[in-house]
Amino acid sequence: MRKIAKPLVLPDTAAYWQAADSGRLLVKRCTRCGEHHHYPRDICPFCLSEHTEWCEAAGTATVYSYSTMGQGEAAYTLAYVTLDEGPTMLTNLVDGSHWCIGQRVRVVFAPSDGGPAVPMFTAI
Amino acid sequence: MTLNGSAAIAGVYEHPTRKADQLSVLRLHADVACGALADAGLSKDDIDGYFCAGDAPGLGTATVAEYLGLRLRHVDSTECGGSAPILHVAHAAAAIAAGRCNVALITLAGRPRAAMAEAQARAQAAAAGAGGKPARPALALKAPDPDAPELAFELPYGPATQNLYAMVARRHMHEFGTTSEQLAWIKVAASHHAQHNPNAMLRQLVTVDDVLASPMVSDPLHKLDCCVMSDGGGALIVTRPEIAKSLGRPLVMVRGTGEALKHAMGGHIDLSYSAAAWSGPRAFAEAGITPAQIQYASLYDSFTITVLMQLEDLGFCAKGEGGRFVADGNLISGVGRLPFNTDGGGLCNNHPANRGGVTKVIEAVRQLRGQAHPAVQVKDCRWALASGIGGALASRHTAATLILERL
Numbered sequence: 417m418r419k420i421a422k423p424l425v426l427p428d429t430a431a432y433w434q435a436a437d438s439g440r441l442l443v444k445r446c447t448r449c450g451e452h453h454h455y456p457r458d459i460c461p462f463c464l465s466e467h468t469e470w471c472e473a474a475g476t477a478t479v480y481s482y483s484t485m486g487q488g489e490a491a492y493t494l495a496y497v498t499l500d501e502g503p504t505m506l507t508n509l510v511d512g513s514h515w516c517i518g519q520r521v522r523v524v525f526a527p528s529d530g531g532p533a534v535p536m537f538t539a540i
Numbered sequence: 541m542t543l544n545g546s547a548a549i550a551g552v553y554e555h556p557t558r559k560a561d562q563l564s565v566l567r568l569h570a571d572v573a574c575g576a577l578a579d580a581g582l583s584k585d586d587i588d589g590y591f592c593a594g595d596a597p598g599l600g601t602a603t604v605a606e607y608l609g610l611r612l613r614h615v616d617s618t619e620c621g622g623s624a625p626i627l628h629v630a631h632a633a634a635a636i637a638a639g640r641c642n643v644a645l646i647t648l649a650g651r652p653r654a655a656m657a658e659a660q661a662r663a664q665a666a667a668a669g670a671g672g673k674p675a676r677p678a679l680a681l682k683a684p685d686p687d688a689p690e691l692a693f694e695l696p697y698g699p700a701t702q703n704l705y706a707m708v709a710r711r712h713m714h715e716f717g718t719t720s721e722q723l724a725w726i727k728v729a730a731s732h733h734a735q736h737n738p739n740a741m742l743r744q745l746v747t748v749d750d751v752l753a754s755p756m757v758s759d760p761l762h763k764l765d766c767c768v769m770s771d772g773g774g775a776l777i778v779t780r781p782e783i784a785k786s787l788g789r790p791l792v793m794v795r796g797t798g799e800a801l802k803h804a805m806g807g808h809i810d811l812s813y814s815a816a817a818w819s820g821p822r823a824f825a826e827a828g829i830t831p832a833q834i835q836y837a838s839l840y841d842s843f844t845i846t847v848l849m850q851l852e853d854l855g856f857c858a859k860g861e862g863g864r865f866v867a868d869g870n871l872i873s874g875v876g877r878l879p880f881n882t883d884g885g886g887l888c889n890n891h892p893a894n895r896g897g898v899t900k901v902i903e904a905v906r907q908l909r910g911q912a913h914p915a916v917q918v919k920d921c922r923w924a925l926a927s928g929i930g931g932a933l934a935s936r937h938t939a940a941t942l943i944l945e946r947l
Contacts (some may be wrong), residue, residue: 423692433692447840455693461806481714481811481934483706485698485758494703494758496809496934503807506935508697518713534696 418492428458431470437532439524441473454503470503472478474500475523477537482515497521497537507538515539544826547633547644548784549582549792549944551777554883556739558758558890560651562773565597566607568649568773571606576775582643583786587777589614591632593624595650595773595893604647615640620801620938622840622895624648625776627940629901630797632778635853642780649773650893656769663915669885690804694935701842702766704934706758711811713760715860720760720847722863724751726844727764727887729871734884736913741768742888765844767886767896774898776905790909794829796943797924803936814929815939817853823941824855827922831855834943836907836918837878838900838926841885847871849877850927854941855882873916882907882916898925901942908946922946 425433435442445452446460447467453460460468482495493509509515510524521537528534553575560568569592590612596604601615614635620627625648632644679792685691712718729746746764754763784791800818824830831854839850848862856878857865870876883889883903886926888894904924906912924944931937 418698421695423696423697424686425692426689429689429692451806453806455690455807457689480809481707481711483703483710483758483760485700485703485706492698494697494699494707496707496811498809499807504809505807506694506697506699517711528696538698 418490420526420528420534422528423534425532432456433484433532436525439525439533441475441535442470442474443499443503444468445471452502452504454499471501473523476500476540477521477523479509479515479517479519479521480504481517482509489537495537509538510536511538541637542826543630543633543637543797544795544828545781545793546637547778547794548781549629549776549794549901549905550779550784550789551576551582552774553579554647554774554890554899555772555892557772558653558739558741558770560654563651564602565595565650568651568771569596569604569647570608572773572775573645573647576645576777579934580777580779581789582777584608584610586643587645588612588872589632589635589644590735591616591628591644591646593617593628593648594619594621595648595895598632604696614644620940622842622897623928623930623938623940624895625774625898626901626926626928626942627799627938629686629776629778629794629942630799630940633794633797636778636780641773641781644778646776646896646898647678647773648775648893648895650895651771652894653769653771699935700758701932702761704932705843705845706761708811708849708933709760709843712845712848715812718863720752720762721748722867722934723765723844723848724748725866725869726841726847726871728887729752729866729876730841730881730887732872732887733882733916736915737884737889740772740884740889742884761843761845767842767905768888768890769894770890770892772890772892774892774902776898776901791947792905792908793945793947794827794942795945796823796829798822798826798941799938801936801938811934813859814849814853814933814939815937816850816927816929818884819941820854820927823943827943829943834921834925835921836882836904836924837880838904838924839880840896840900840928841881841887842891842896842929844887846929847880848934849933850929854925854927873918878917879916882912895926895930897930897940900928904944908944
């Protein structure tokens with residue numbers, strides 16, 4: 417199995433990783449322009465407002481693209497999935513081997529190597 | 541201010557090595573600098589501007605300038621990955637137009653292949669000492685920057701260059717019906733050109749079937765969809781047109797320049813286009829010509845999909861038509877409509893320091909001067925384009941487009 421690199425937790429993303437570690441996926445939303453964004457930051461990348469808030473995501477998404485690299489047990493699937501809230505995030509597709517673009521997936525959480533759990537996605 | 545006509549490329553040099561066992565990174569930078577100066581017919585003391593990117597060690601511009609004993613009044617270390625030297629040509633032209641320098645040197649060099657072999661040898665020696673099995677050394681990449689906030693949301697998922705580009709290929713196939721066979725034609729064309737280049741790493745002619753039969757690296761990209769890993773480098777001399785004219789060599793003028801940066805846009809990911817869709821039109825507008833007038837194109841070829849994306853984004857064909865455009869040898873010099881990468885490109889010839897930008901400009905200049913290999917030389921080549929994508933197509937990258945004319 418591939419070791420999941422421990423994510424570096426910074427002050428403006430601590431809440432995201434704390435939630436992930438307890439099995440919840442958060443997404444940032446700007447209360448000024450209303451846009452969701454990912455990766456999360458304090459300042460909205462669309463309007464530069466500081467008025468951003470954490471929302472709990474539904475945890476469901478659609479596969480945008482993916483690629484499986486490596487052979488046998490070392491194989492893993494990198495993917496972009498589009499959250500129902502709007503943003504597309506980089507992730508892994510896990511517990512399956514036949515994926516397709518447009519497929520519906522849901523979030524699961526995988527332990528990282530000495531850090532918080534990391535959101536990944538699996539078939540619904 | 542337009543950069544059209546503000547500068548000329550007076551000297552180019554590509555290092556012949558592809559594995560620099562006994563050469564340091566700085567020695568490679570120095571070798572290519574000397575080569576380009578000799579090609580231009582200029583001397584070290586003529587250089588008053590110097591440009592390099594992240595492949596230069598130490599303090600970059602200062603480290604290389606000290607090694608070479610340069611006296612400079614303009615420096616630029618804009619780092620944008622492999623497209624940097626193409627962008628540096630535009631920055632040099634702007635500096636020349638602004639009176640900041642007269643003769644600009646641009647270098648790119650590195651030895652990732654030799655460094656990898658050295659790391660492997662060290663790991664084997666350590667394992668022999670410990671009586672265990674040798675560990676496989678990691679790719680010689682810089683340690684992740686702890687201040688880059690996006691990395692926490694990427695590194696846990698194992699992004700490698702290959703799978704990031706593979707996701708772009710997969711999406712292109714989904715949206716436009718592009719096939720692996722069509723992508724393979726890009727490699728086939730590159731191999732047709734590389735067979736004539738004695739310095740190319742891969743000189744063997746390959747077929748579409750060879751590409752499809754090569755191991756799958758990251759689905760849907762096969763091994764032969766990927767560029768080589770090589771050592772070496774290249775250098776360019778950019779100067780005032782009146783200085784270039786005095787050197788008695790074919791005059792290669794800077795006509796159009798464009799740069800653009802695309803990133804993950806807060807999660808608004810769209811892999812159907814690259815930043816070349818923005819840099820290309822700027823360059824064509826400045827040059828005052830259309831893609832149909834380009835007779836030779838150097839297109840960044842980290843992977844076959846990278847070439848396909850630039851062909852569409854630069855306007856050589858409509859969006860989604862890239863697969864049909866590259867099929868049946870349309871990129872092969874003397875055969876197809878748009879000869880590309882006649883040195884064999886990154887796919888077959890050289891991708892020094894894991895950066896393909898400088899070789900793109902060098903081969904474009906060779907074509908314009910009529911100095912490409914006779915088997916791949918475009919007849920009476922007046923207009924050429926060099927395009928680079930630095931970074932990763934699927935996440936963040938900087939595109940640079942350069943249009944050159946031979947007078």
